[in-house]
Amino acid sequence: MESERVHQGGGPPVSFTPGAVITAFEAIPDLLARDAALTARGRWLDVDCLLGPSTQPFHVAIRAGQIVDMTPAPALMRSWRFSYRATPAAFAAYWQQMPPAGWHDLLAINKRGHATLEGDLHPFMTHLQYFKDLLALPRQNGFGGAP
Numbered sequence: 001m002e003s004e005r006v007h008q009g010g011g012p013p014v015s016f017t018p019g020a021v022i023t024a025f026e027a028i029p030d031l032l033a034r035d036a037a038l039t040a041r042g043r044w045l046d047v048d049c050l051l052g053p054s055t056q057p058f059h060v061a062i063r064a065g066q067i068v069d070m071t072p073a074p075a076l077m078r079s080w081r082f083s084y085r086a087t088p089a090a091f092a093a094y095w096q097q098m099p100p101a102g103w104h105d106l107l108a109i110n111k112r113g114h115a116t117l118e119g120d121l122h123p124f125m126t127h128l129q130y131f132k133d134l135l136a137l138p139r140q141n142g143f144g145g146a147p
Contacts, residue, residue, distance in 0.1 A: 016092035018055055024095065024138040025052050029067040031137040038137075039065040042130045047123045050083035051135070054116070057085050065130070082119035084131070090114035094136070095143040106132055 032038060042065025050073060052058045059078045061069040071078070086094070086109055093103035102108050109115045117124070124131060 016088065018053065018088040020143075021053050021088040021091050022056050024143045025056075025058065025091070026070070027141075028134065028137050029070050031141055032067055032134060035137070038130065038133050041065065041133070042127060045123065045127050045130060047082075048078075048080050049119075049123070050080040050085065052085060053088045053091055054085040055088055057083070080119065082117070082121055082124045084110075084115065084117050084124065084135075086110075086115035091135075091138075092143075095139040097139065099139075106135060 042062065045065055046063050048059065048061050050057050051060050052073075057073045059069070059071045059073055059075050059080060060067055084106065086106075090103070090109045090112075093099055094106075094109060096103070102112055106115065107117075110117050
């Protein structure tokens with residue numbers, strides 16, 4: 001798969017492959033299982049949602065802060081309460097060690113038009129810091145993006 005580059009205003013271009021973004025996203029359940037503090041923060045959260053790169057989102061079932069199931073979409077007849085999908089380039093920028101302004105926050109990425117947030121936003125907004133930290137796990141675990 002060919003490497004792409006995204007230039008975030010004020011920062012250097014980031015090289016990534018869409019496949020590397022999907023692979024990093026697939027690792028989130030294992031990364032979460034090793035983060036007891038983040039799991040504890042989500043202990044009151046039970047939700048089915050659609051998360052991930054816009055090119056390959058995942059149906060994610062979260063129970064008591066743990067991801068108990070993550071299935072690539074589309075899954076026939078699978079419902080979700082809310083969806084947060086961003087372009088692979090947006091996730092690659094978000095996962096940089098020091099993301100530039102505008103790429104450092106899920107809502108900022110949405111405001112820039114590189115993400116879509118839809119559905120019943122109550123569980124997302126109620127547990128906003130949990131989702132910000134959950135989706136940042138590849139950043140904290142060395143996502144490089146380049147092949």
